[in-house]
Amino acid sequence: MNEWINYVLQFGNLNAQQISFIESKAAEITIAKEDYFSEAGKIARQVGFILEGVLRVCYYNNKGEEITKYFIDENNLVVDLESFDNNVPSSAYVQAITDCRLLVFSKSAWEELLNTIVGWDAVVRKITNKALLLKVERRSPLVSEDATTRYLSFMEKYTALANRVPLSYLASYLGITQSSLSRIRKNIR
Amino acid sequence: MNEWINYVLQFGNLNAQQISFIESKAAEITIAKEDYFSEAGKIARQVGFILEGVLRVCYYNNKGEEITKYFIDENNLVVDLESFDNNVPSSAYVQAITDCRLLVFSKSAWEELLNTIVGWDAVVRKITNKALLLKVERRSPLVSEDATTRYLSFMEKYTALANRVPLSYLASYLGITQSSLSRIRKNIR
């Protein structure tokens, strides 16, 4: 729970009373490896904060191939904003890559926070802005660099994450096939 | 100006007084084709709203190639959020592809809106969230689909925009060379 409070305090000041109110609205859950936090076609009804573990966001492209769009690890929010905010079906799956422990807020709890805590709106804006910007920034080099460069800069930036993620997921994240990624790794050695 | 007000009203209710206050803080500017709205290395100090024209966001990748990251056209905000919000140097150029007419808010004007108009914060949150989500959604298929599919779906979604944009910019947006794009177009005919 402390990780969560520290995370939030980065984005705005909160007093002790507000903090304990936030804490009272959170629930801790576990998700087993391979299980889903949320699914495509369903409406996202929870905001999650990862205490332990790695999840991925994935979908199926035009050719029916399963594509990993993001990895998300500890001390990050996990929520399909589009679906959660607008009550529309989610376009992607959020799946646990390892066993996970999350803090979750139901939609009603989240709205209570918005209605009760002055400034929560601003905190949420900053958090989601930052998260979305990060996604855009991570995604951009995947289009403009060649596969080897993409792999190397992923490894450099997310060394720890890379070791917790199967090669097949990483390959689809980088936009190449698993065998191509395997060959790229061979060439680098 | 009406386009701007209608745009804002999609994201929240505002009374007549608030609207005229917002209007009083806006300035209209023109940008000639090829000129820059903001530049990499400089801090973004304006929020723009495109009344007329098309701009692009671009940067230089590892190999020094100029990469077009987004196109932005009428009735959309243009601002480097990361730079504007955090006073850090921008990582990209925003350049006019056609002659443009914009409504702009200086940083101080924008902050006045935030401080004066109750709920402006929420409006901004919704606008920027939507814009960022859109960027992420536009960008994702560029990694997971092959070049022909990327081109076709771009043409399908942004037919009008495609005709206002040079091939070289479109190619770098799609993550391929200009000659490859030209060959893809040939094969489709």
Place this chain on the structure above:
DNA sequence: GATATCATTTGCCATTTGGCAAAAAAAATC
């Protein structure tokens, strides 16, 4: 620790894309 299961690597060859330079087409300028 043998066996089954899953993940990764490799071989072979087809397809796609890139790099470079020249040609063709289109647009701008006088």
Place this chain on the structure above:
DNA sequence: GATTTTTTTTGCCAAATGGCAAATGATATC
């Protein structure tokens, strides 16, 4: 409307990546 200038297309060949299947390696299970 002829001449530049810019944009787009094309030819040639090299390099990168994909597709498929088999082999190898790693991990889990009994």
